[in-house]
Amino acid sequence: MVICTPYYNRQTIKVGLRAIQLALIMAVVITTGIMTMYSDLPRDWVMDNYVDPYTSLFTLEWPTDYHNAEIWDQTLEFDTPIYLETHSHTNHSDGSLTPSQLVDWAVAYGLTALCVTDHNNIEGGWAARNYSQELRAEGKPAPLVIPGVEFTCCRIHMNFLGIEETIKPTENWPTDEELKSVIKKVHSLGGVVIVNHLPWSESTEWGRKVPTLMHHPTPDQLLAWGVDAFECVSDGVMDLQAIRYADRNNLVCVTATDIHNPSDTVRAATVLDGPLTQKNIIDQIRRKPERSKSTFYYDPIGPTGAQVVPPYNPKRSKWAPLAMLNFGYMWEESKGMYSFVDGFCHERKFTFRYTAAFWTLFWIVLGWVLYELTRAIVVGIAGSNSCRRRRALQLD
Secondary structure, three states: OOOOOOHHHHHHHHHHHHHHHHHHHHHHHHHHHHHHHOOOOOOOEOOOOOOOOOOOOOOOOOOOOOOOOEEOOOOOOOOOEEEEEOOEOOOOOOOOOOHHHHHHHHHHOOOOEEEEEEEOOOHHHHHHHHHHHHHHHOOOOOOEEEEEEEEEOOOOEEEEEOOOOOOOOOOOOOOHHHHHHHHHHHHHOOOEEEEOOHHHHOOEOOOOOOEOOOOOOOHHHHHHHOOOEEEEEEOOEEOHHHHHHHHHOOOEEEEEOOEOOOOOOOOEEEEEEOOOOHHHHHHHHOOOOOOOOEEEEEOOOOOOOOOOOOOEOHHHOOOHHHHOOOOHHHEEEEOOOEOOOOOEOOOOEEEEOHHHHHHHHHHHHHHHHHHHHHHHHHHHHHHHHHHHHHHHHHHO
């Protein structure tokens, strides 16, 4: 005689096994997602296939192609103006452009002189200078490249221009005496010292109540220690306080794009008088009793349409599904500003969002329960019908 056992009696063990399978799958997925977050996956864009991605798309001239640009000091006239960029990065530090691509970027935006200032590393500047010299030897347009170093630590960022060696901090928090010493050393090597992006340095670090660069020396301290100039425009941000401070102390106002990525556009250029030589540029930036003949153009909007958006990286496609397994919303990890010397400048903070984790598990479990209920109904009905048919056949 055929006995029809209820579905739930027959499937309890199987449901339990499927629950264990679900738990194992979720453990693997979450672990993979976390590992992906901290892995060096290919970028979602690529510049590798472009030898001259900028100059093949546009080549601008200062100031004619910068329609919103205005010159700061309208009383000055220049016979052979130099359009100078004082702050740029390559992939020798945290920039994403190669030195040659950075030079092409400068050509495209109409810059006639380019200072390459990687964090605590001069090698990117050397490589960019070599490439620029090769272009000039071939009769192609290229800026004069001046190698430099962005002296980077937890207290201050300064650009050292016109030197031929890497000068970097010995620790995250160099003392006043060390800062005085390195400024003096740069001058002994024939270089100049520029204080970088004060608004950024002294702004509040994300998620904290302290500055991005804590214990930053004051402008008066830096002036007493011998710095030559301050950035008056950085990444499109005009620093009116720095401009007025430079005016009061007969300092040159320099501008900086601080380029790191392909899409960064030029919104300002330092204007100096020729000739276009490294010695002339360094001498004009150097602090002296009377300020050199200099000013700057500023375009708050930037050149319309002149921006490079790199193409999608096909190598990313292979890893894109894993990159989407991002469970980072369940916690927040804040390390603060990177020192470029040894670790980070701020105390590490880790916050686990228990409510986010709870609701993630809630929706996963709810989905699984609904699936099991639906499966029980469908399979249970099918099983009952099958049992009844077998019983009917037995009776026949």
